[in-house]
Amino acid sequence: MRTLPQLAILALVGGLGAAWHIYGEQVGLPRPLALVGLEAAAPTGPQRGGGAGAPVGVVVSPVRTGTVVDRAESVGTVRARDAVTITAKVTGIVQAIRFQEGQRVPEGEVLVELDAAALRAELDQARALFDDARSQLVRARGLQPGQTITAQRLETLEAVTRQAEGRVRQAQARLEELRVTAPFSGRVGLRQVSVGALVQPGTVVTTLDDISRVRVEFSVPEIYVARVREGSAVTARAAAFGDRRFQGRVAVVDTRIDTTTRTVRVISEFDNADEALKPGLFMTVEIEMQRRDDALLVAEEALDPLGDRNFVYVIRDNRARRVEVRLGQRLPGEVEILSGVRPGDAVVVRGLQRLRNDAPVRVTETLTRPTS
Template sequence: MISKRRSAAAFAALAVLLLTAGCRDSGAPSGGPGGMPPAVVTVQEMQPTAWRDSIQALGTTRANESVTITAKVNETVRRVNFESGDAVRAGQLLVDLSGNTQLAELEEARAAYEEAERLFRRNQELAARQLVAESALDAQRAVRDAARARMEQVRAQLGDRAITAPFDGVLGLRQVSPGALVTPGTPIANLDDISIMKVDFSVPEVFLGQIGRGQAVTARSAAFRDLEFQGEVMSLDSRVDPVSRAVTVRAEFPNPDGVLRPGMLMTVDLLQPERQVLALPEIALVQIGREASVFRVDENQIVTQVPVTVGARRRGEVEIVEGLAAGDRVVIDGTVKLRSGMTIDPRPRGTASGSEHAPVQGGAAPAVSP
């Protein structure tokens, strides 16, 4: 019995000791005198920064000029003067369909024209001396004109057998070989002018008033993740689609290196006029549901959690619409270990803080140490 009473008394004394210690510890704030050392965090001073809103869309690339080169006549390919992927100039001979028959017909028509022209000149001289009737001269003039028309006709037919490039560009895959029989419409190769690429994309009609010719556009492709292409709006479709309620916008992008090809999927950012805003790295936000807050630092290096209203977002950054003012200092790294009332040891941005996050890299304003 005595042993049980002693055990109960010892347990009660231990409980009182622990309760007293807990009350004493709770009386001293964390990070304050006599408590844990101040938390090492990264701090940034809020300053207005340039911000450009953008309208995002998906677009498809198109060549500046594009055509499928085809045959116009039934003929056998005599010679192919290009290889797949060749860069060609306007007027360059690509495929020769000419045969000996067409060349012979052209020579015959040329000879007939020259003979008719010679007879016309002779009759013209005789008519001047009134040795030939005027009607005979007119008849010979008609014969000469008919011979010339025949020669031009054969020459045009021969020209249909000499297939040339209509503009400067890059050829696609060759689809014919010497000796092949082609018919009207037989594809020979695709020809694309890719010095300038067009990108068509759809934008909701609510943004129609914010789009204009000459507006800056940037685009990215999954095929070239490290490249950002710069272009501008060239035109808008004359109609809004009544089903999707969107308007098609066409932008042009210089493509001097030929990196872009027709048919590529592009992520397009239609940039709006620049404005000044207060912005923070997204890592500085403490997000609970739809509510967002940050830790503001006062002159005594004590943090206070304040609610903020978030605006637009971009890569790694967020616009602060309400809750902060220029000159406020905000913790941008190390927020997980903080609570209101704690004293901190602020470090400039880019200095190792020993926090659970690595220093944020991005386009926000540089941090300022106190």
């Protein structure tokens, strides 16, 4: 059994050692001479690894370089690249419907035809008048020598011919308005009219969306406005598609910040060849704001936190040097180091609890981690 004086010495050595380890070691103070003398005078017992004469066995991992991406997350809504509501331009009776709901149609495809019987009769009449006026004008211009016609009469015939030609073109234009066509290639929606229905100008016939390429609109906080640029990568996902990720790019960044929400509106574009994304779909998006391909990464278990500060033990000359580091992004199992270490430095990942600054160590294993 240890005597009382021996126990007192042990307690004194332990207290002084703990105080130096917590405060003095952090700021690099030398080990107190009194503590060294007390340690020397302290009774000896079974030695643990990590003593002055016994290097501590540790497992290390090298600092590696990898890719770190700063991202911001938001929510957005899918919009068709081009979308329009197809309406009738003139009054008429629906004579034929030329599309199937959900069908993909090319630009200029006839979707609906209105009854054109009366207008075709009007067009025929206008053409007859035009032909008659043109014939009279041709005869007047081709009179034989000795036959005369006043200049006024010739001007009148020319004016009548132009008027008749104008009526023909007007009737043709009105006839074209009785054929409702697709203004661009896309997919039609549900039809809103039936054969025999009387439609008025503005009556909705159907919708047309070009979703071979879609837009996703979302907003990001104004603190990111300087880091969001056209061409930035965007990843989007929706609950309807499980783990599937859609890749797109920022197309437009609004020139104004919303003073109510303190956000800026961003429009991104996505290829949608399989038309999986439908207009109105709710999506979660991640926008890439910055990519660092040479970021320094260490294993997360290498960190030795103290309050709001972080330290790692770097092996140099077979000794563990306690180094303060500044952290960046956290990755699964790793953390980015912004300052304090260099690429290739061996940092302790196991055995930290037995270390002190400048303690001799023995590397028992070196863990290697995959590169990005």
